[in-house]
Amino acid sequence: MTPTRPRVLCPEAAVSRTLLLGWVLVQVAGVSGTTGVVVAYNLTWKSTNFKTILEWEPKPINTVYTVQISPRLGNWKSKCYATTDTECDLTDEIVKDVKQTYFARVLSLPANANSYAGEPMYTNSPDFTPYVETNLGQPTIQSFNQADTKLNVTVRDARTLVRGNGTFLSLRDVFGEDLSYILYYWKASSTGKKTAKTNTNEFLIDVDKGENYCFNVQAVISSRRANQKSPESPTECTSQKKGVSRDMFFIIGAVVLVVITFIATLSLSLHKCRKARAGRSGKNAPFGVA
Numbered sequence: 001m002t003p004t005r006p007r008v009l010c011p012e013a014a015v016s017r018t019l020l021l022g023w024v025l026v027q028v029a030g031v032s033g034t035t036g037v038v039v040a041y042n043l044t045w046k047s048t049n050f051k052t053i054l055e056w057e058p059k060p061i062n063t064v065y066t067v068q069i070s071p072r073l074g075n076w077k078s079k080c081y082a083t084t085d086t087e088c089d090l091t092d093e094i095v096k097d098v099k100q101t102y103f104a105r106v107l108s109l110p111a112n113a114n115s116y117a118g119e120p121m122y123t124n125s126p127d128f129t130p131y132v133e134t135n136l137g138q139p140t141i142q143s144f145n146q147a148d149t150k151l152n153v154t155v156r157d158a159r160t161l162v163r164g165n166g167t168f169l170s171l172r173d174v175f176g177e178d179l180s181y182i183l184y185y186w187k188a189s190s191t192g193k194k195t196a197k198t199n200t201n202e203f204l205i206d207v208d209k210g211e212n213y214c215f216n217v218q219a220v221i222s223s224r225r226a227n228q229k230s231p232e233s234p235t236e237c238t239s240q241k242k243g244v245s246r247d248m249f250f251i252i253g254a255v256v257l258v259v260i261t262f263i264a265t266l267s268l269s270l271h272k273c274r275k276a277r278a279g280r281s282g283k284n285a286p287f288g289v290a
Contacts, residue, residue: 136230
């Protein structure tokens with residue numbers, strides 16, 4: 001058998017590998033040794049009713065962060081400049097156009113930035129479209145009333161920081177017909193729930209007369225593929241006082257009248273008896289006795 005010769009790398013391949021290894025070592029040294037800069041990671045959007053904050057990790061050590069945000073076809077704008085926080089409120093930027101898609105990045109710089117002349121390291125966030133991604137906040141029941149067999153419930157639209165015509169818009173102003181509400185209601189003496197849905201802010205539903213009902217509401221954006229529903233509102237309950245029926249009212253009235261008549265007749269009879277007794281006592285008194 002012919003002995004196998006050991007593989008010998010050509011000089012060009014050996015040089016290329018050496019250069020590649022050297023470049024990697026330089027990058028590692030530049031990140032952790034020379035500058036000591038901590039690079040941000042785990043960038044996360046937190047948004048409810050368009051109040052939007054970008055969060056990230058870690059807590060900085062000898063590092064400050066600057067956040068930049070840009071719409072899809074716009075320029076980068078710096079926010080939260082040279083901060084040691086790990087969050088940045090970007091609401092005032094995203095409410096300019098909530099249907100726009102935004103990108104953000106967190107730049108890392110040495111705490112003593114005056115002595116740093118290199119390009120800052122940064123981490124990109126996921127893209128974010130407020131109209132389809134902001135969470136819906138817990139709705140509020142504005143008023144409710146139960147009369148006979150009708151239950152009326154009105155929902156208050158939450159205010160947002162989105163501006164229009166010089167005022168802050170409500171969720172209804174922003175979402176229009178995309179926003180609907182679901183009402184969950186049940187007899188206070190039972191656990192079986194029923195549902196009703198409206199594209200407005202008001203429910204008017206049929207209920208059983210004289211029964212107390214409990215209910216809560218939930219906001220829904222049906223056009224979304226995900227993140228459609230808000231948390232349910234706090235539960236409210238009606239309090240129906242058991243009224244006296246008309247027939248019972250007349251019966252009780254008649255009984256009261258009979259009792260009053262009996263007492264009046266008895267009082268008059270007792271008065272007459274006392275008067276008669278007094279008359280007889282006067283006639284039988286001895287002569288000369290006043």
